[in-house]
Amino acid sequence: NKNTKELFPILVKNMNEVISEIIFGDSELSGEMEEEFKEVMMETQDERSMYVITNESKLYGAASILYEEPLHELAEKFGSDLYILPSSVHEVIAVSADMGSPDDLAEMVYEINMEQVDIDDRLSNQVYCYDKDLRTLRLATDTINKSLDDVDRGAISNLEREGR
Template sequence: MNYQSFKNSIIEYIRYQLGSTYHIFIQSIIKNNGIRLDGLIIMPEETNIAPTIYLNYYFQKLKQGIPFENICTEIINYYQKHHPESSVDIQFFTDLEQIQSHIAYKLINFEKNLSLLDDIPYIRFLDLAIVFYCLLPSSSEQNASILIHNQHLSMWNLSLTDLYSIAKTNTPDLLGYELLDLHSILRNSDVSEIPHQEFCLTATPCASDEQYPMYVLSSQNRQYGAACILYQNLLKHFSQKTDMDFYILPSSIHEVILVPTANRYSLFELSEMVSSINHSEVNPEDVLSDHAYYYSREEDRISM
């Protein structure tokens, strides 16, 4: 079965299983880093929002030998778990007072998203860009969002400075953070349970350096957690606790890894490792950067 036949068969199978009260279609979607994916949309007639299910990954499962019916069942189960309970009132998005408390920021790669950045507000940060989005209050998983565009700022009569100030206040409250010792994760977890790119990135360097463990930093829901490095005083307090400077490894847009400088690896070696893993293990749309960063306690600053 080729990819086009796979997509057509998915629509036919799911439409048969769910019935005629659902609108089921495929939409081409440009993701982070300019990656184009095919999103399956399953939307009941009475709602105006639905989770996007990317078929590119499921086609890879088919090529790996997973039966077609099993894939369809997995897709339906995913939809039933993640679909919103109600529609979203799009009008609320026109009122800044209503949405202000839902605005957050995230980090993306600057060079890989130049076309997108022409149309959205952003702040340059090293080789990255701080961009902004609105979390939808009716999201069942609390991770459905709308990216904020330049036209939204015009509609709200809001400056980029004020937008950043709002997001800077909101994001730690909306997303929180988790800072986990990787040695504890590796000791207490089955290797098969650890996300593949995370394990590859950390298992080798930290295996013999338990005196200076690495730490995974992410948001509490593991979405856009790399932005936690922007939280006010978080890195400062971490460096005070460990009593040393550290490197920051951008393992994806969803998390970073903090490596004490007492570890035997150099910034160049860590950057080489990040780049290698990005090209072999991380989904292209999840790549943040090929560079490791350095945090200085004395300067309270991140540099490349």
């Protein structure tokens, strides 16, 4: 919806920028030092870079992935498809598809969700793929959201295998 786009302008930021804002946000450190830090961080952008996609209010920013244009620009910048990792209802993380397999990334999302994201803010443990050439977004993984039972059973069978 066009209104949403105007009311909540989309924000795509390199994770390094986000980190530098967290570090330098309220500090008394000179702007010069922050600039230097950002420069170093920006020089190290490569296929392992992560981008945070949200909106300016940072509220329910994950909906921003519904706008195709910023995803396309980012995919062009990487020169590859993107994997989109649902970070929370407020933001998602985009990485180059060269960064790893969707299943490994989904495992990471799952662990972060379990450990760090408030249950009300969790989106899903799935990873999405943005196809640069087709300009479409689709599910890249099909792991049914793991239940705690699965985790327990997995741990138990590991112990059994180790003969404990």
